[in-house]
Amino acid sequence: MPAVQETVDRxxxxxxxxxxxxxxxxxxSDKAPKGLNEDIIRFISAKKGELEWMLETRLDAYRRWxxxxxxxxxxxxxxxxxxxxxxxxxxxKKSGYGLKGLDxxxxxxxxxxxxxxxxxxxxxxxxxxxxxxxxxxxxxFDSVSVITTFKxxxxxxxxIFCSISEALREHPDxxxxxxxSVVPISDNFYATLNSAVFSDGSFVYVPEGVRCPMELSxxxxxxxxxxxxFERTLIVAEKGAYVSYLEGCxxxxxxxxxxxxxxxxxxxxxxxxxxxxxxxxxxPGDADGRGGIYNFVTKRGDCRGVRSKISWxxxxxxxxxxxxxxxxxxRGDDSRGEFYSVAISNCHQQxxxxxxxxxxxxxxxxxxxxxxxxxxxxxxxxxxxxSAHRKASNARNFTQCDNLLIGQDCGAHTxxxxxxxxxSAVFEHEATTSKISDDQMFYxxxxxxxxxxxxxxxxxxxxxxxxxxxxxEFAVESQKLISISLxxxxx
Amino acid sequence: MxxxxxxxxxxxxxxxxxxxxxxxxxxxxxxxxxxxxxPNGSGKSTLSYVLAGKENYEVxxxxxxxxxxxxxxxxxxxxxxxxxxxxxQYPIEIPGVATITFLKAALNSQRKARGLDELxxxxxxxxxxxxxxxxxxxxxxxxxPLNVGFSGGEKKRSEILQMALLEPTLCVLxxxxxxxxxxxxxxxxxxxxxxxxxxxxxxxxxxxxxxxxHIVPDIVHVLSAGKIVKTGGPDLALELEKNGYADYIGxxx
Numbered sequence: 001m002p003a004v005q006e007t008v009d010r011x012x013x014x015x016x017x018x019x020x021x022x023x024x025x026x027x028x029s030d031k032a033p034k035g036l037n038e039d040i041i042r043f044i045s046a047k048k049g050e051l052e053w054m055l056e057t058r059l060d061a062y063r064r065w066x067x068x069x070x071x072x073x074x075x076x077x078x079x080x081x082x083x084x085x086x087x088x089x090x091x092x093k094k095s096g097y098g099l100k101g102l103d104x105x106x107x108x109x110x111x112x113x114x115x116x117x118x119x120x121x122x123x124x125x126x127x128x129x130x131x132x133x134x135x136x137x138x139x140x141f142d143s144v145s146v147i148t149t150f151k152x153x154x155x156x157x158x159x160i161f162c163s164i165s166e167a168l169r170e171h172p173d174x175x176x177x178x179x180x181s182v183v184p185i186s187d188n189f190y191a192t193l194n195s196a197v198f199s200d201g202s203f204v205y206v207p208e209g210v211r212c213p214m215e216l217s218x219x220x221x222x223x224x225x226x227x228x229x230f231e232r233t234l235i236v237a238e239k240g241a242y243v244s245y246l247e248g249c250x251x252x253x254x255x256x257x258x259x260x261x262x263x264x265x266x267x268x269x270x271x272x273x274x275x276x277x278x279x280x281x282x283x284p285g286d287a288d289g290r291g292g293i294y295n296f297v298t299k300r301g302d303c304r305g306v307r308s309k310i311s312w313x314x315x316x317x318x319x320x321x322x323x324x325x326x327x328x329x330x331r332g333d334d335s336r337g338e339f340y341s342v343a344i345s346n347c348h349q350q351x352x353x354x355x356x357x358x359x360x361x362x363x364x365x366x367x368x369x370x371x372x373x374x375x376x377x378x379x380x381x382x383x384x385x386x387s388a389h390r391k392a393s394n395a396r397n398f399t400q401c402d403n404l405l406i407g408q409d410c411g412a413h414t415x416x417x418x419x420x421x422x423x424s425a426v427f428e429h430e431a432t433t434s435k436i437s438d439d440q441m442f443y444x445x446x447x448x449x450x451x452x453x454x455x456x457x458x459x460x461x462x463x464x465x466x467x468x469x470x471x472x473e474f475a476v477e478s479q480k481l482i483s484i485s486l487x488x489x490x491x
Numbered sequence: 492m493x494x495x496x497x498x499x500x501x502x503x504x505x506x507x508x509x510x511x512x513x514x515x516x517x518x519x520x521x522x523x524x525x526x527x528x529x530p531n532g533s534g535k536s537t538l539s540y541v542l543a544g545k546e547n548y549e550v551x552x553x554x555x556x557x558x559x560x561x562x563x564x565x566x567x568x569x570x571x572x573x574x575x576x577x578x579x580q581y582p583i584e585i586p587g588v589a590t591i592t593f594l595k596a597a598l599n600s601q602r603k604a605r606g607l608d609e610l611x612x613x614x615x616x617x618x619x620x621x622x623x624x625x626x627x628x629x630x631x632x633x634x635x636p637l638n639v640g641f642s643g644g645e646k647k648r649s650e651i652l653q654m655a656l657l658e659p660t661l662c663v664l665x666x667x668x669x670x671x672x673x674x675x676x677x678x679x680x681x682x683x684x685x686x687x688x689x690x691x692x693x694x695x696x697x698x699x700x701x702x703x704x705h706i707v708p709d710i711v712h713v714l715s716a717g718k719i720v721k722t723g724g725p726d727l728a729l730e731l732e733k734n735g736y737a738d739y740i741g742x743x744x
Contacts, residue, residue: 438546443583445567446543446576447597447653448604457596461587461636 032089038062041196044089048165048199051172061185061195068189074352075381075413076321078257078294086228086259088197136161138202138218150214157213159243160205164232167203174205178236182265182302182329190261190323191298194230198263201231206241206272215471217246220260228259235265237272239305244275246474257285257320262297270305270332275313277470278326279478282318284485289348289377292320299326300356303335303364311338312355313469315478317485320349325383327356330364330392337366342463342478344485345378345410354384354415359395359425368399371463374410375486381413388425395425403433404462406455406486456483492559494692495519495542495661500553502541511537513717514553521660522689526703526728527696529714530736535696536580538714539665542694543577544570557661572604576659578650580666584638590649591633594619598656622655626682643670644678651682662686662693668702680705700732715739 032043041062045055070081136150138161154161160171167175185195202218220231237243260282266274276299285292295318301310312326328337339355357366366386374380380403388395403412414431436458444454460467460479467475497517503510511534519525529535541548542555544567555562562570585593599609610618623633626648638646647667654662664683668676683693683706695706703711703725711727712719713736720739721727 437583439583440585442543442545442567443579443585444597446571446579447593447657448568448571448601449597450568450600453596453600457588457593458585461585464587 030091031087034087035084036062036086036088036197040088044197044199047089047091048168050165050168053176054168054172057180057185058196061192062197064186065189065192065196068186068192070189074323074383075379075415076323076350076352078321078350081259081294083193088228088230089199091199136214136216138163138216154213154216158207158210159212160203161216162203164198164201164203164234167234171203171205174236175203175234178265178267179232179234180265182267182300183263183298188298190296191263194232194261194263194298197228198230198232201233201262202235202245203233204235204243204245206237206243208238209240210238211241212243215244215246217248219248228261230260231262233262233264234267235274235276236267237269237274237308239270239272241269241272243273244277244471246277246279246471248279248281257292257294258283259294260296260319262299264297264299264326266299266301266310268301268303268305268308268310268335271307272305273309273311274301275311276301276326277474278312278314278316279470279474279481280314280316280318280322281481281485283320284318284347284349285320287347287376289320292349293318295319295322295324297322297324299324300329301327301337302329303332303337303361305335306332306361307334308332309336309338311340311469313338313340313466314342314353315466315470315481316341316343316351316353317481319351322349322351322353324353325355327358327385328366329358329360330366330395331360332364333361334363335361336364339366339368339370339384340466340469341370342373342466342482343370343380343382344373344482345375345380346485347376347378349376349378351379352381352383354382356385357387357397359386359388359392359397362391362393363395364392365396366398368397368401369465370399370401371466372401372403372412373406373459373462373482373486374403374412375406377409379411379413381415383415383417385417385419386427386429387417387419388422388427390421392422393424395420395422395427397425397427399427399429401429401431402462403431404459405433405435452483455486459483459486493518493556494521494558495694496554496556498554498556500538500541500555501551502537502548503551505547505549511548511717512541515714515717515719517712517719519661519692519694521692523710524687524693524695524706524708526708526711527694527714527719528698528711528728528731530740531698533714534717535714536665539577539663539694539696542570542663543567543575571657571659572601574660576654576657576662578647578654578662578664578667580669582638582641582646582650584636586636586639588637589634590637591619593637594633594653594656597653601657619656622652625655625685626652627678628652644672644675647671647675647679648682651679655682655686660691662691664693664695664697666696666698668697668699676702676705700728703728713739 032040038059041058045058136154151161183191186192204216206212235245268274282293282295303310310328316322330337337357343351343353345351355368368384370382372380372382382401386397401414405412412433416429418427440458441454459482467478470478497515500512500515502512527535550563557573595615628648667679708725711723711725713721
């Protein structure tokens, strides 16, 4: 509860239209020339000291990508992207590969993460926070991972948590075994592009029977102008393992749009569980719709083993355009997939997001709870697929899509696709659309709440079920974020 | 100075222009409890909404002074901060927001407006528990979303709890007795009576004498066709109970 009040304080502190994370870090960077061709890909691969097979995979992806068309079925519109007008690699000069410790990281960079409230100094984190709340962080700045904290502590438990570049050097066989096994390189236009040019991201490996002793988190930051961020994350939970992972993202305020095309792959083996949470706060563009991040992301989890479980929780408040469908392939018998989403759009933001639950195994179950909140002139679409394969006996799905509209000029759309090839599958779908009623506003105001406090309160009530799925610290943060992103949506 | 002065108040429904109040005059001093009675459609609820600042009504003539200040230009939240409280006839549901969360947000918002610090959570909890107990409200009920699935009695008790917490100077109770059985009526009335004080005034809007058996008013008004047509002491309510409103309906028209 105190979050509501804090929320309100935060909203008051911030001027309308001021995106808190909109600052730019002045830092020398190492960039590949603009544009995309095989030489650029060779450059990226060489920069990262990759093995030959990885380079070949990248080139294969690139050649396939050249033959593919950008998808246009989503309910979003934006000017055509000139993929040759982007930088595909940008790294802060003093960071990443070859650094011994934090002391060697550019102080400007450390200051940036400090400003963002991301703790990178382990001793400071340890000093102030209860051990149970410790979070290990992998910080990705433009194209490279800057630092990963608590690596040693995790290693003792047998958990590998590092940047994907490092994993490709240190654990190549492990990466090779799983990379692209959930999202194949030719999966879709953006995923294929990512497979060709991905620069960094996180790798997590939790061995058999290990319960990861702390929350893992990756923090993505796009700083450079005209730079695409193509991160690649791979999480593997072996038999009986458990891991909870959270990603957060911000970017400076710029007039031009920036591209973010990530691929995330999750693999859960027998009895394993992966909980993946996202608090997405990319720069959404200004009140007139200038600038903002294009967030074109492919996220997929494979419940490969029996009784495995994958749960996606997302709080989406940023980005000019979001195209994102975190999905679950329920391959193992008795496996379970969950998708909990809060997607908030304000001003000119466009969101086309949802999930896919592909039931392949017997007795598989899935649950989808999506809460869309639209304000301003934004468009907010839920698009979801639930399918049952011929062999997926007794597959179960429950889907609930609720939309809340604020104001007259926004739109909310729900596009559910259901395919069942097995007669014993039971799929349920519920959808509602509501507005914050004048009566609710009047009631809150009569008790002394301001209009913004009232909206924050009603919206936080609307999304409560989802926020409860997030780790505690992030739940509080999300409540604040929700209020901030709805600022100026009333009156 | 009177706490509340309503002078020649005329209002209509903004949407269709229907005239509801046609020249209401009313003066309420601190410490007084006024009852406003009248037949259906006489404008009782409208009067309460106009006082609280609901947007759907348009004031065409007259003024409303609260502590000497014209409040008609103020928003509902500013009026609340100034000490006005409306106990709703039909309290509004707010799904997903625990009652306790709402209480705390409202109280702290008002405290801040009065230049006070937010109440620390332990102090707040102690205060709420104490006041809730008087209203027969369990901690389980405080955790439920505000007014969602509340029975009629629970809704009204929750309204009075909010009133007790926010300590307004003017309490407007709009048909607080509707939907209450006799036991709930007693609890609610006791809660209201506990708030009577020399600094605070109340306007109790009701159809029936039975509420006034428990909350005994100082002054009783009859509102008919948008005007106060008769003012008297508590006896007036008894007379209305016996004879009905028939005498007054003709008078206003």
